[in-house]
Amino acid sequence: MAAVLDATPFNFVAIVLCISFGAGLLGSLLGLGGGLILIPVLTLVLKVDIRYAVGASIVSVIATSSGAAAAYVRDGLANMRVAMFLEVATVAGAVTGAMLAGMVGGRALYFLFGAVMAYSALAMLRKLREDDRPRKEPPPDALADRLGLHGSYYDVSTGGEVAYRVHRPLVGLGLMYIAGTVSGLLGIGSGALKVPAMDLAMGLPIKVSTATSNFMIGVTAAASAGIYFARGDIDPFIAGPVCVGVTLGAFAGSRYLTKLKSGSLRMLFIAVLLWVSYEMLSKGIHG
Secondary structure: OOOOOOOOHHHHHHHHHHHHHHHHHHHHHHOOOOHHHHHHHHHHHOOOOHHHHHHHHHHHHHHHHHHHHHHHHHOOOOOHHHHHHHHHHHHHHHHHHHHHHOOOOHHHHHHHHHHHHHHHHHHHHHOHHHHHOOOOOOOOOHHHHHHOOOEEEEEOOOOEEEEEOOOOHHHHHHHHHHHHHHHHHHOOOOHHHHHHHHHHHOOOOHHHHHHHHHHHHHHHHHHHHHHHHHHOOOOHHHHHHHHHHHHHHHHHHOOOHHHOOHHHHHHHHHHHHHHHHHHHHHHHHHO
């Protein structure tokens, strides 16, 4: 049983439900799966062992995807062709990461988690100013053309149709294997890597990257969840309320993504990544 703060079971469940709702809300808006918020709070505030926190996070990622993905597919934000193309690599990576997780110490997991978040934040920060400029047409890509990966969506915040072209799909495939490995290793859904990979490397708009990431993370997490369950890292007392809270939050968040401006969404993404990176690096360095 995981170690927690001195609280009654009812109070613990109530606290976890509230935290999970907020994590699901942010996770669906940013395509992160909720684990990015859940793991630091469970480990740093509620004193849950990181392996139980990662196990609960894996379950929450599946819940976030289930709660938000249907709405994003219905609204035309999630690019299904891109998701199916990239999911092959992320599932393979998730299985790899889940197998490696049993060999890596807890302190190393904190440090790796923080380093991944810091890198993602810096990559997104470099592109922050580009949201206010006209989108540049990417160079033609034969593979993307052949697979029909390009698309469009209606942006409620601007009141217009946004068309986009995908490029460098093979680069995205390689990055997705890395993202899947991180997902299986850390239980975060790897949206923190998937969103920058699609946004920066493949040229998808930030809203499409977020929505497509939400669709993908559930499949990626499901590929590694069985390994965590067999290893005993999923505690129902923690994972149960996490799953309920995250699902409710994901439903709520999916209603607001189309109404947010791209620049505001990216700023929120960067702020969350930087905070979590600082907290987890501190824990990894100082123990």
